[in-house]
Amino acid sequence: MTRVGVVGASGLAGGELIRLITQHPDLELTFLGGSSNIGRRPAELHPGLRLDLGLTVQPVTEEIAGQVDAVLLATPAPVSAELAALLADRVPAVLDLSGAFRIRTPELHDRWYPDVKRRTDLADRFVYGVPELVGDQMADAALISLPGCYATSMTLALAPLTLGLGLNLKTVVVDGKSGSSGGGLHLRTADLHPLRNGAIAPYAPVGHRHAAEVGDFLERGKRGGVGRLSMSAYGVSHVRGLLTSSYVFTDESVDQRELQRAYLRFYKDHRFVRVRRNTETLIPVPDPQAVLGSNYCDVTVMHDEDGERIVVLAALDNLVKGAAGQAVQALNIRFGLPEETGLTMQPVMPA
Amino acid sequence: MTRVGVVGASGLAGGELIRLITQHPDLELTFLGGSSNIGRRPAELHPGLRLDLGLTVQPVTEEIAGQVDAVLLATPAPVSAELAALLADRVPAVLDLSGAFRIRTPELHDRWYPDVKRRTDLADRFVYGVPELVGDQMADAALISLPGCYATSMTLALAPLTLGLGLNLKTVVVDGKSGSSGGGLHLRTADLHPLRNGAIAPYAPVGHRHAAEVGDFLERGKRGGVGRLSMSAYGVSHVRGLLTSSYVFTDESVDQRELQRAYLRFYKDHRFVRVRRNTETLIPVPDPQAVLGSNYCDVTVMHDEDGERIVVLAALDNLVKGAAGQAVQALNIRFGLPEETGLTMQPVMPA
Amino acid sequence: MTRVGVVGASGLAGGELIRLITQHPDLELTFLGGSSNIGRRPAELHPGLRLDLGLTVQPVTEEIAGQVDAVLLATPAPVSAELAALLADRVPAVLDLSGAFRIRTPELHDRWYPDVKRRTDLADRFVYGVPELVGDQMADAALISLPGCYATSMTLALAPLTLGLGLNLKTVVVDGKSGSSGGGLHLRTADLHPLRNGAIAPYAPVGHRHAAEVGDFLERGKRGGVGRLSMSAYGVSHVRGLLTSSYVFTDESVDQRELQRAYLRFYKDHRFVRVRRNTETLIPVPDPQAVLGSNYCDVTVMHDEDGERIVVLAALDNLVKGAAGQAVQALNIRFGLPEETGLTMQPVMPA
Amino acid sequence: MTRVGVVGASGLAGGELIRLITQHPDLELTFLGGSSNIGRRPAELHPGLRLDLGLTVQPVTEEIAGQVDAVLLATPAPVSAELAALLADRVPAVLDLSGAFRIRTPELHDRWYPDVKRRTDLADRFVYGVPELVGDQMADAALISLPGCYATSMTLALAPLTLGLGLNLKTVVVDGKSGSSGGGLHLRTADLHPLRNGAIAPYAPVGHRHAAEVGDFLERGKRGGVGRLSMSAYGVSHVRGLLTSSYVFTDESVDQRELQRAYLRFYKDHRFVRVRRNTETLIPVPDPQAVLGSNYCDVTVMHDEDGERIVVLAALDNLVKGAAGQAVQALNIRFGLPEETGLTMQPVMPA
Structure with a gap:
């Protein structure tokens, strides 16, 4: 033990x-x-x-x-x-x-x-990063820094483009939507239930530091690259789970089929990342309610013909894959246990 | 297996x-x-x-x-x-x-x-009942009928009074409050999100059949008894979890201390029933959010001096202890496994 | 003006x-x-x-x-x-x-x-009470005390029984369910969105003072009377609106038809009280979402054969009919304006 | 009449x-x-x-x-x-x-x-558009087409840039977040409360037709112009109200002060558009809960130094300013009444 x-x-x-x-x-x-x-x-x-x-x-x-x-x-x-x-x-x-x-x-x-x-x-x-990308470094690290909840989602969304396909992402616009647990239990009037419920709260419309964190990390990565990366974050009316939408503009040509394949290939050995199609189940996915309580991150990639852009959606439970679960995943790797030990619980849905 | x-x-x-x-x-x-x-x-x-x-x-x-x-x-x-x-x-x-x-x-x-x-x-x-009360009969039963979600909650709330303390309960008024998952996924206009969210829906203000189920069961029990038992049920604005409030009038005399002891004693060998005081933690309990995703039923008993009554609150996850979890618990007993096998997950909270 | x-x-x-x-x-x-x-x-x-x-x-x-x-x-x-x-x-x-x-x-x-x-x-x-019952005293009062939100609902629910039909109510059990706005905007951890959303919070399972207020008021009324009156209050997962369920036991005989008539008669000149049948519209009523933002109180009375009891449900917007709207209604009366002046807004539903 | x-x-x-x-x-x-x-x-x-x-x-x-x-x-x-x-x-x-x-x-x-x-x-x-922009044409129109709820929000957000400042908007990425009432009361499993509550549902991640509607309209406008305009739409966990976030990239230079002035000037005669600063009140705005039940559209414009972009947020009640209220506003104009007649109700908040 x-x-x-x-x-x-x-x-x-x-x-x-x-x-x-x-x-x-x-x-x-x-x-x-x-x-x-x-x-x-x-x-x-x-x-x-x-x-x-x-x-x-x-x-x-x-x-x-x-x-x-x-x-x-x-x-x-x-x-x-x-x-x-x-x-x-x-x-x-x-x-x-x-x-x-x-x-x-x-x-x-x-x-x-x-x-x-x-x-x-x-x-x-410090070794920093999501275990899916830097697990080998974590295996013998004395000091490990885990990414922020949004950063985990964005990194898992964008890495297959930059590190997998080697695309140069000229402009990336990230829109993050999170439940209230992302803000912790601090006594702030705006976080009281009467003001927070039913809200779409633009609490960080510009200048969220998780964007800097992801930019800094991806810059250090070897292939492709990220140009202009900006993020806006909103609180929406539930408690647990977040979704990031990454709107990506690149001058390079890639179609839906290549994208889907690239994501499947990139995550084929990583059970906590589920590459899903938007309409594959009863509700549109990824939706954080479909990962609630679990260590999964659901990812969907789409090529948008009209917008000449790539849309990557990633959903996770901010307290599990976005925090405690990912930390335990790193701990497993650090102590030589199978990565998923103690993390095999399925999502609790509906909740 | x-x-x-x-x-x-x-x-x-x-x-x-x-x-x-x-x-x-x-x-x-x-x-x-x-x-x-x-x-x-x-x-x-x-x-x-x-x-x-x-x-x-x-x-x-x-x-x-x-x-x-x-x-x-x-x-x-x-x-x-x-x-x-x-x-x-x-x-x-x-x-x-x-x-x-x-x-x-x-x-x-x-x-x-x-x-x-x-x-x-x-x-x-058929052997019918909550495993805490009829587990010994379940051990070799070929046919098992599991109680309804409300009935599980009411039975666990009232049994220590009738079967434990042997009280005769002259009048019991039960007010049940449930999230929307209690109604399943049927296509009814009133269950669409715009009409169900923010609701306090008196969907069964009189004549809920879980009351009949509990009355029938407790009648067959040996000690004390239940006179007039009525129930009203409401849908409230969340998805998973229910609370029953049992307001009990009895001519027999019993004080808070005896009640608390009786409940602790009655459930001392049953890990899935947690006897809790209303103010023992950050939020008032029992509250179904504190058992979400788990097989626990949280129970609180109070003597109300003003109303000359006993108030028993019981909260559970209607899909776990109120349905699937309790069924697995019965299955464990039936196949000779420890009752809690596969059911030791802790609540996912906040969610 | x-x-x-x-x-x-x-x-x-x-x-x-x-x-x-x-x-x-x-x-x-x-x-x-x-x-x-x-x-x-x-x-x-x-x-x-x-x-x-x-x-x-x-x-x-x-x-x-x-x-x-x-x-x-x-x-x-x-x-x-x-x-x-x-x-x-x-x-x-x-x-x-x-x-x-x-x-x-x-x-x-x-x-x-x-x-x-x-x-x-x-x-x-001080003249105290709901305008529907004490409006004539308010007309020339210098000092007016408005009932609490739950008390308004309970009084409008019970008055037709005691003051209208002259019934003696031996035992009344009230179960009150309210949204989070009932608690105001105080910085309490339990009222933060992550802990309050999805809750059924038994915050006053015994000893709510609105019961004392209603008992004191109805005692002063002339006919019938109220014996044992007790109340429990719960916070549920929405923001605005409350429902009280009054479970009434009386030795006197009265049937559904008499009850319905008595309520219609009692409130026939009071436009803010809407006497409704439980199944008269798309959703079960009364439901506070159907009065949101308005000064209405919706009331439903039912005779429950099984429980030998009367069930009276009353829903209102705790910030309007339960507070500000009722105060303006009293102000209108006090200054000789038609009672409904400035209060004719219809409910905002769904919201 | x-x-x-x-x-x-x-x-x-x-x-x-x-x-x-x-x-x-x-x-x-x-x-x-x-x-x-x-x-x-x-x-x-x-x-x-x-x-x-x-x-x-x-x-x-x-x-x-x-x-x-x-x-x-x-x-x-x-x-x-x-x-x-x-x-x-x-x-x-x-x-x-x-x-x-x-x-x-x-x-x-x-x-x-x-x-x-x-x-x-x-x-x-047909005369199409928001009354703030095409009110003069509506005054004697026999046929009027009102914009979609998202389109109203996007148009009010972008018009001060293209029509007011005359900017050429090279790329516009719109992220729309809406409550469930935007989808009406159709019997779809995904819209049942258990599956829709707590969701962030990417129901139209690419190809929302409101983007085409706005693009078509702004193209016909005289100054500036819009290049690439794409939109993604999400259902979030409340009922009424939407927010659009328009992320705008332009080669022309403009700073925060000019933007703020331009928006104030553009809407100075239009009472239903409230130009607000993100931090001007208790909660971050614009937030649809702050316009609930009213005909307001709250707009906030920000220059994001890091992202070299303009962020424009616009919130409205999809059933009022996004539908019925805007229709009544157009009707007022058409029949020679002051635009705001019957539409002066203030938001119901918190709700």
Whole structure:
């Protein structure tokens, strides 16, 4: 059994990590950390999880080194930056779910995360990316940075074009739509149910930092490339799950059949990515409700004759494949377990 | 491996059975039956379940006897009545999720299910009830009838009073609130999203047959008893999960402390019933969102000084503990597996 | 034009008052009061109301006497108790939407509102009730206390039984279901969208003070009477509108036909109460979505043979007939206008 | 009083027309037409509208000419094409809410509406467009075609750029998000509440015909122009209201300040278009919940430095400004009434 600590245990991603780890056959939850709710049990903080784990939330000190083989940081980026410095080289594996170490290029990091001071030497050691693309690097990494929920979706949507087909994407316009759990449980008036329900909230119509994260990552990739990449993000009226729509303009010629084949080929060894046709089932897909609670990302690619563009849709559960599930997937790879261990639950639908 | 067939594979309960059986370590899905959608694969009918099981929906004939050790009927009551007659004595175990065999008393059955003609000899052989109460009878039953979703909730709420404390419940008023999945996927205008969303729909303000089912069952129980039992049912604006509120008037004296103890004692060996205090966590419980996707039923009992009454709230996922999960629980018992096998998934919350 | 001031202008009821008063042909909004958001314009506080009224939120002093003919207090009960003392006898009409003056019996008030110290002489002068029942007293009242949202619904549901038919109601069990706007816009974790959406939240399973308010009021009424009256309240997954279900047990004999007639007769001169049959339209009614945005209260009465009980359902928009609309209705009566002036908007459905 | 007939009285737009016309001071509803539900009263078809108008749904014949001054067609496009031929020159004003006469260019019409055969001479006589842009032509038009809900939003979003600033828009990518009422009340499995709630449904990821409609219209406009215009449409988890996001690429230089000024100037005489800043109120705007039930269209324009693009967001209530309200607005203009008559209701929010 690999002993795992979760820090940021009170938050939504923290709760989801507890859910997944306690269901996992080869992981044992041995530490719960946080800066608030010290001394409280998970059941008080996560209404669904009435588990008696014998654990309460504790402050993080370097002494946890003896209790864990891996630590998952589901903390705000500034906290992750500090904790990574504390725990690196003391704990065999540190996996960070925040934005602290996602953008490698220093100037880009400073622009999008001006409040996050991180050690440069640490930043250089982090392996960042979706396990489908950088799994081999994760296998022996001491420090792993997981992509943001939107970034995971966008990367899985665009990688088959740039890395698979080697296309140069001149202009990419991403429209992201997310449920309210993407924003966490912060006390903001606009997030109260009366104002958030029924909303289409343009909360980041320009300047979402996940676009920078994806651009920075794809730039480092070998083939094709991405020119102008912009993103807008909206909150819509459900809780869990997101969809990104990537509208892609390229000067290169490619048709529907080639696209479909390329996506199937690119993901043929990756069970968590399901390449689907828009009309293959009762409801149009991809739709995040069809992946709810699971680690799947559903992807659909279409060539739009009228718009002379490629449309790539990708849906995932922001708390699973977009956060906790992907972290466990990385942890599996890091500790030599089959990638899907403990992550084989099917979507709960309808919900 | 126990070989299982699911009939009514296109419906919501059918889909949920497929989800649970394919995740179950000791069950193998070997047959999918139905009267519509013949030849279609599960993935076409259940958008979340993109599984390649090598099965398509087939008509049910007596020849399935060779392919299965157990059949689960997630069919309308009239169809279940027919199929039970066909399959009884041909298949080792037939479990029916419909109302066809729930009410034992013939006059009561005929009143509440006038359209369901069933063989009396068959009806007498069915073991009916929640596994927590009749598990020992299920262990060697060839025919099992599972309670309705509301009935499961009401039975688990009231049994500790009548069977545990032996109270005589003079008047019980049940108010049931359910999400839209309780109504299945039938093409009715009132169930279209624009008319169903935001609704509090009094769809069965009087005369819900689950009340008759529970009354009939509790009458056969040994201690205490239930006098006047009435129920009203409402559709509220979410998809999955229900809550029943049982308002109980009794002439016998009992206080909050005795009630709480009695419930804890009654369910101490039953992991799927979680006896909870209303304010024990972040949100008031029981709330069906805290059991979503799981086989739990959360129960809270309160003595209301002002109203001179007992209030018992019970929440469950109508498609899991109220249908497919409970059926798998019964199947486990029937085939000698630990009751919780394949049902240990934690709730997916928030969702 | 009657000049009106609204205090508590930042809240949901305050916003609804602004909406209704600015649409009203005979009322002029001349003052906006509050203790927070001083200096802010309505458009900043109420996203839908982008109105240029030339008003900003101001503290309330006795000097507003010169600016208004009536003041509407949409403030918390303790604040209303203070402001009523300040404004009574200085402003021709003070209408309070809070609970400060709803319960007349002093001991009952102190029990249910221990934190609300009110002047007894003032309390005795307030006219309390729904305009349908106490409109004649409102016509020349200087001080008016409007019922709570649930209390309005329960009173309109029960009055035809006690005051109309003169029945003695031995036991009344009320189950109230409300959208999230009933709780206002307070920063509570349980009211954040991720935790409140999809919920059936038993937030007041025992001891809701609206029951005390209704009991106190009906006790003062002349005929019939109410014995044991208890209430439980639930938050369900929409924003606006509530339904109360009153389950009534009486020893007196009455059938469906008498009940229906009695309700039609009782409300024949009251256009805002619509007596409806459960199945008269596309969806089961009463359903609060069918009164959304309007001042209607839809009422359905049924005799339940099985339960030997009467079931009365009443639905209203908690921010209109349950708050701001009812206050404007009272204001109309107070200032000699036809009761429905400015309140003739039809429901916005579906929404 | 102008006598008005509504055809397609059973549908959602039909119901909304009834709501608005019965609240209108200068319009009288004198005819309700349809092909189904003959003989039924509006209250049976529209649960919120319990009105006694003395009207039932009737088949449309040329004899209605004597009963109405104007007819509003809220019918499917093929039906509108037929009825327009029947009623033109018999009724002083025919206003069509369908797509039958929206696209003027014959080849484009035939491509996007292959099932709609219309008389060419009639098509040429229709005035099409949003009243803000073609109001002067509507003033004496006998035949008026109202834009689709998305098209209204897109046109109001883009016109200040092309017609106001005279920009040439090289590439426009539109992402439209709509509630479920946009799809009407058709019995489709995917529109049942269990499958539609919680969804982000990519129902028209490529090839939405509203894009063709807007392109055709803007082409006929005088200044600037639109190059490549493509659209994708999604159903999100609420009922009423839509948002379009127009991502615009142009080679011409323009900054945030110029854009904001241009939009304010362009709409300064048009009260139904509210030019708003994204962060001006409690929630990010434009958000359709802030226009619910009203005839407003909220518009926000932003220059995105990173993406070298212009982002224009426009939100409206698809049943009001996107259908019935806009039709009444056109009717007002046609009959010489102030444009806003009967349309001054403020948004119902939160709902």
